[in-house]
Amino acid sequence: xxxxxxxxERPTAEDIKHLVEQILNQEISLIHIETTLAGAQxxxxxxxxxxxxLDLNLHSKDGFNLLKQVVSKSFHTIIISAxxxxxxxxFEYGVxxxxxxxxxxxxxxxxxxxLQSSHALxxxxxxxxxxKKGSEIKIIPLEEIKYFKSANIYIExxxxxxxxxxxxxxxxxxxxxxxxxxxxxxxxxxxxxxxIDSFQSLGGGKYRVVLKSGECLPxxxxxxxxxxxxxx
Amino acid sequence: xRLRLAIQLSIILLLITWVELVANExxxxxxxxxxxxxxxxxxxxxxxxxxxxxxxxxxNTSWKKFNDAIDNRNYTMGNLIIQAKIKIVDSLDKNTxxxxxxxxxxxxxxxxxxxxxxxxxGKIGSSKSEEESGDFEFNTKLSSRLLTRGNHTIxxxxxxxxxxxxxxxxxxxxxxxxxxxVLKKTFQLYYRSFFIAGILFIPFLFNLxxxxxxxxxxxxxxxxxxxxxxxxxxxxxxxxxxxxxRTTFVYLQYYSYQLITLLFTILFPAFFVYLFSFSxxxxxxxxxxxxxxxxxxxxxxxxxxxxxxxxxxxSSLITLLAIYKLRSEGVIIFIGILASWAxxxxxxxxxxxxxxxxxxxxxxxxxxxxxxxxxxxxAQLKSSRLENELLKKNINPHFVLNTLTSIIVWLRKDSxxxxxxxxxxxxxxxxxxxxxxxxxxPIAQEIELCKAHLKIMSYRKGADYNIxxxxxxxxxxxxxxxxxxxxxxxxxxxYEKKTSGLFNxxxxxxxxxxxxxxKNDGDFNLEDTKGSTGFGAxxxxxxxxxxxxxxxxxxxxxxxxxxxxxxxxxx
Numbered sequence: 001x002x003x004x005x006x007x008x009e010r011p012t013a014e015d016i017k018h019l020v021e022q023i024l025n026q027e028i029s030l031i032h033i034e035t036t037l038a039g040a041q042x043x044x045x046x047x048x049x050x051x052x053x054l055d056l057n058l059h060s061k062d063g064f065n066l067l068k069q070v071v072s073k074s075f076h077t078i079i080i081s082a083x084x085x086x087x088x089x090x091f092e093y094g095v096x097x098x099x100x101x102x103x104x105x106x107x108x109x110x111x112x113x114x115l116q117s118s119h120a121l122x123x124x125x126x127x128x129x130x131x132k133k134g135s136e137i138k139i140i141p142l143e144e145i146k147y148f149k150s151a152n153i154y155i156e157x158x159x160x161x162x163x164x165x166x167x168x169x170x171x172x173x174x175x176x177x178x179x180x181x182x183x184x185x186x187x188x189x190x191x192x193x194x195x196i197d198s199f200q201s202l203g204g205g206k207y208r209v210v211l212k213s214g215e216c217l218p219x220x221x222x223x224x225x226x227x228x229x230x231x232x
Numbered sequence: 233x234r235l236r237l238a239i240q241l242s243i244i245l246l247l248i249t250w251v252e253l254v255a256n257e258x259x260x261x262x263x264x265x266x267x268x269x270x271x272x273x274x275x276x277x278x279x280x281x282x283x284x285x286x287x288x289x290x291x292n293t294s295w296k297k298f299n300d301a302i303d304n305r306n307y308t309m310g311n312l313i314i315q316a317k318i319k320i321v322d323s324l325d326k327n328t329x330x331x332x333x334x335x336x337x338x339x340x341x342x343x344x345x346x347x348x349x350x351x352x353x354g355k356i357g358s359s360k361s362e363e364e365s366g367d368f369e370f371n372t373k374l375s376s377r378l379l380t381r382g383n384h385t386i387x388x389x390x391x392x393x394x395x396x397x398x399x400x401x402x403x404x405x406x407x408x409x410x411x412x413x414v415l416k417k418t419f420q421l422y423y424r425s426f427f428i429a430g431i432l433f434i435p436f437l438f439n440l441x442x443x444x445x446x447x448x449x450x451x452x453x454x455x456x457x458x459x460x461x462x463x464x465x466x467x468x469x470x471x472x473x474x475x476x477x478r479t480t481f482v483y484l485q486y487y488s489y490q491l492i493t494l495l496f497t498i499l500f501p502a503f504f505v506y507l508f509s510f511s512x513x514x515x516x517x518x519x520x521x522x523x524x525x526x527x528x529x530x531x532x533x534x535x536x537x538x539x540x541x542x543x544x545x546x547s548s549l550i551t552l553l554a555i556y557k558l559r560s561e562g563v564i565i566f567i568g569i570l571a572s573w574a575x576x577x578x579x580x581x582x583x584x585x586x587x588x589x590x591x592x593x594x595x596x597x598x599x600x601x602x603x604x605x606x607x608x609x610x611a612q613l614k615s616s617r618l619e620n621e622l623l624k625k626n627i628n629p630h631f632v633l634n635t636l637t638s639i640i641v642w643l644r645k646d647s648x649x650x651x652x653x654x655x656x657x658x659x660x661x662x663x664x665x666x667x668x669x670x671x672x673x674p675i676a677q678e679i680e681l682c683k684a685h686l687k688i689m690s691y692r693k694g695a696d697y698n699i700x701x702x703x704x705x706x707x708x709x710x711x712x713x714x715x716x717x718x719x720x721x722x723x724x725x726x727y728e729k730k731t732s733g734l735f736n737x738x739x740x741x742x743x744x745x746x747x748x749x750x751k752n753d754g755d756f757n758l759e760d761t762k763g764s765t766g767f768g769a770x771x772x773x774x775x776x777x778x779x780x781x782x783x784x785x786x787x788x789x790x791x792x793x794x795x796x797x798x799x800x801x802x803x
Binding site: 059083100101103 | 694695
């Protein structure tokens with residue numbers, strides 16, 4: 001795992017690095033520190049990163065612009081900041097976790113565990129997805145998305161207005177960010193329960209989901225019971 | 233007559249003017265059944281050669297016409313006789329009591345009606361030791377037998393051996409009329425004087441207490457004195473009915489009025505100068521001018537006319553200047569001045585001026601008082617806002633949490649450094665606690681604050697920040713945390729990539745200003761550094777304006793070596 005720490009106080013950055021090394025141990029392939037906004041932006045554009053640990057307030061500069069930019073990237077972002085009054089906003093834009101300062105090793109450990117979780121905790125789910133379109137970042141509200149379809153290391157966002165937008169995270173990375181009413185009904189599909197119209201058997205143990213918009217999506221064999229329990 | 237009225241300042245004149253106006257229109261010294269009262273005129277005067285003998289018949293040739301042309305000095309002291317003719321044109325009501333009221337005659341006198349003595353006030357004598365002064369309040373009732381239709385003579389035989397360096401005839405006059413009516417008018421004067429003294433006693437005390445409570449506000453004292461002068465004026469009128477008063481009191485009254493005049497002509501312009509916040513030097517110029525005018529351009533007969541004209545002119549000029557300079561209350565006072573000019577035109581300058589000005593200034597003082605109250609409240613509010621801003625800026629949760637994080641980091645790494653960081657934080661908080669409510673603090677303390685902050689930030693950033701001073705005068709004071717704010721701003725914007733930093737505070741003093749130059753060696757790019765317009769700068773400017781209103785200058789700019797801020801405070 002490649003970890004980037006962006007923190008303007010070097011002793012603190014080194015402390016975080018030290019703790020992350022303890023937590024991830026062998027899993028770390030690279031860990032790097034940047035202390036300025038410009039340095040961080042440069043590094044992100046040039047190098048591969050899996051997890052970004054970011055302080056929102058760098059030399060009194062608002063880190064939110066950087067945040068909107070980084071959440072559109074393929075890696076996860078964990079905020080470590082004393083600026084807790086912006087935590088909710090940060091979650092809405094798609095950060096994996098928000099660790100208030102002063103942090104401790106247990107809190108950092110919990111954040112890294114969330115990389116594997118199936119959905120976001122209450123009140124910490126995204127409301128928007130940041131999507132890169134050329135050089136600009138577009139914010140798409142979650143309710144405009146009909147369903148998510150995996151396309152290799154990207155996700156296709158199928159929107160209510162029939163458009164399809166590419167989102168730069170894998171389906172595995174997206175899952176921990178989404179609210180609880182989003183279900184992965186298939187290896188390649190995530191759908192909001194509220195968008196499902198009906199659940200149909202095709203015979204031979206095969207099933208499909210019909211969306212309110214009329215589209216049909218396949219259902220994995222091992223997800224059938226889950227959908228039956230939802231009683232859609 | 234005009235002069236006499238001017239002299240009879242305050243309400244006496246109002247009364248007399250009124251008496252005059254209501255008296256019937258017939259030529260003077262004609263008494264009819266319809267007359268209420270008349271002031272006797274057409275007097276002639278002669279020396280009384282034998283004051284100890286009965287009133288002699290005096291030949292027509294020895295009389296002198298009693299008018300302005302008479303040589304005053306010859307008829308000031310000694311024994312004198314004055315005489316006037318009066319004609320009763322119809323039958324007077326026998327049941328109505330008529331009386332002669334001499335006003336302000338000195339020192340002792342006898343009154344004769346057709347050669348018959350009808351009244352005596354004091355004892356006539358041929359020397360100072362022989363004469364005895366009469367009552368200040370005196371009148372003599374006339375028997376209805378004497379008031380027959382036709383011509384009569386009123387003769388007054390006087391003795392005066394008091395040399396008061398002024399001449400009594402400007403004061404004295406004699407009224408004849410219905411006893412009850414004249415007495416009523418006389419008492420109206422007293423009631424009014426009581427009324428005015430009573431009314432003004434309250435603003436006098438109130439303004440005096442205000443002055444004591446708010447020592448720097450001299451206008452309260454001035455206004456209090458103005459009230460006191462008007463009270464003194466009224467009290468002077470009241471003495472004859474409060475105490476056993478002799479006819480000689482008229483001299484005391486004369487000097488009292490003269491003093492009151494001088495005080496009036498100085499106090500009122502001085503009050504205006506304070507009211508309109510003009511230079512205080514003007515007061516001295518006015519005082520000297522007025523004393524010079526009083527000494528060299530006035531005499532017994534014109535002092536009140538000249539001084540009231542002088543007062544009106546000076547007050548008008550000051551008020552016009554105030555209007556020109558758009559000072560508040562200028563218009564209200566000017567209306568009062570216009571009313572005073574009208575009063576002057578109607579020969580009641582002093583009373584009119586006093587009354588209108590007391591009303592106008594009371595009104596405007598009240599308004600100004602209310603306005604000051606608001607301004608003070610605003611200043612207080614601003615002061616507490618600045619204090620709040622200071623605390624918020626320096627003890628905000630963000631700063632505390634980041635520093636606490638740093639402390640934990642250092643505890644893990646090097647506990648001795650952690651302890652030093654905690655000590656620096658405690659030191660900064662302790663000092664902020666001391667200075668937060670103050671408007672000015674010693675500059676040495678400000679530097680200590682900066683040092684504590686730089687120490688904290690050095691530990692937090694893993695860097696080495698310092699401040700040094702050149703020509704620091706530890707006795708100087710400065711608003712709290714303004715250098716600190718500049719240091720903090722510099723650190724935030726200029727040391728992103730640097731791990732060491734040096735701040736330098738230089739003090740340059742000269743006879744009329746003191747200059748603080750703060751330099752640092754940071755890297756700045758102009759895009760994200762607002763310099764003298766940012767949030768920190770607003771705090772600094774508010775603080776400077778609070779402590780040195782209009783006498784400061786603040787510039788903050790990028791320089792070759794880093795950043796330079798200059799604070800200049802003029803004396």
